[in-house]
Amino acid sequence: MQQPGIAADASSQQQPQQQQQVAAIEQVLHNYIEGTSYNNRPQITKAFHPAADLLLDKEGQAFNKVPVTDYLNMFKLADHGKYNGRIGEILQIDVSGNLATAKVEILIPSRQTRFIDVFLLKYVANQWQIITKAATKEASIQNGVRVLFILSSAHFHGNSTLPAGVSFPEIVHAYQTFKKAGYTVEFVSPKGGAVPLSYINTSDPLHKMYLYDSDLMFALKHTKQATQLQAKDYRAVHYVGGSNAMYGVADNAEISRLVMEIYEQHQGIISAVCHGTAGIVHLKTKDGKYLVDGKRISGYPEDFENKSADYFKQFPFLIKQTIESRNGSFHVGKQSEAYIEVDGRIITGQNYKSSALVAEAIIKQLQAETANN
Incomplete structure (x- = not known):
């Protein structure tokens, strides 16, 4: 039978590793949040794997699959660095081996709109990257304060x-x-x-x-x-x-x-x-x-x-x-x-x-x- 002390030691070793993984994923999500809020293509690019796909809403289509390159083009180079009113907040991160899921809230108070972005991330080439993103949209009174x-x-x-x-x-x-x-x-x-x-x-x-x-x-x-x-x-x-x-x-x-x-x-x-x-x-x-x-x-x-x-x-x-x-x-x-x-x-x-x-x-x-x- 395994000794309690050994189990406790194993758990204590795993906890810092889990915290480090969550911290690394938080940085990826911050790149996404800040990049999309300030029309910063290079920062958005850091968050996504080059082969990533996004499932975006489009009227008349249940699934509108968009390559990450097309998504980046939605943020105009002429607007680089300009704040567009988006406010982001990380709501959840769950790590399972080399995969992770995450949930991010995006508020646009001026439009009384709230998006929930759901991500699938993978640990690739010694870094976490977003490989899929989907989102849902709703009316909201949240003010971002x-x-x-x-x-x-x-x-x-x-x-x-x-x-x-x-x-x-x-x-x-x-x-x-x-x-x-x-x-x-x-x-x-x-x-x-x-x-x-x-x-x-x-x-x-x-x-x-x-x-x-x-x-x-x-x-x-x-x-x-x-x-x-x-x-x-x-x-x-x-x-x-x-x-x-x-x-x-x-x-x-x-x-x-x-x-x-x-x-x-x-x-x-x-x-x-x-x-x-x-x-x-x-x-x-x-x-x-x-x-x-x-x-x-x-x-x-x-x-x-x-x-x-x-x-x-x-x-x-x-x-x-x-x-x-x-x-x-x-x-x-x-x-x-x-x-x-x-x-x-x-x-x-x-x-x-x-x-x-x-x-x-x-x-x-x-x-x-x-x-x-």
Whole structure:
């Protein structure tokens, strides 16, 4: 019988290889997305195998097979480098040996149009290339505006063996609110990759729907690191709770830098819910003041915690105490009810029941900003 330790070692060796393959395929897809968005034929060419075929829509034909050379000619040389309004997002990648499938969303907000591109890729001559592409088209209200969810990578409370995770209800309630309003949600974590999830209830219809949503699960399995992202791409950030939010987020310099650049240089919104408020306690503005100084803030206070529990003893700091020590004004409602605070471009909520309300407050501000421009 095989020893458990051997199986674990084999798995740990396979995981980095899988991540490397996914990263390589992501680069191919980025060449496709950026190349087609900026009419850049050479960049598009990098993504496709020379013998690739595309199945494109054509009125009166079930299948319109187009060679990649003809597809490239659709992007005029005179328009090279000009942005054409396409916004791309990788939704899924699945690798099986030397083959892979991928799904990409292409939005054209000016036309209220959404394409879903489905690709077959093959590892040929030491590189991944697209060998087939098909697409479907639909009307869409999606506007291409991105909101960045910030999650913790911590699987345990501090240095203990007590499990911890990101609050799944806090993710899905906010996620659905943003998606229904036409916004794109992306995810970042200190370590990148898969994050631990907690408080999943498959008897809850919303939990069940999103637990089996392959696009969301791919995103949560492949969260980005802050160094991979650019502040200009986001209009708001949202720190998600779960008890693991107490660890590794507030003291992550790269996440903090990205968030404050979004807030100060791009006039973005900073939001947090429940234990996610822990992520903002150390943030400082460019003049050296704490972000929470003089602000009305909500979150999950230590007053609501079981202070005799082992998990609580692992907390590196206390949310309410730390915010108040930095001249923040901390506010909550009844423990079992939703409650949020809106103080300019800082929006915070006290518990998971507040997640949708925080998202709605963000959307209200973003829509007002759009209407005023």
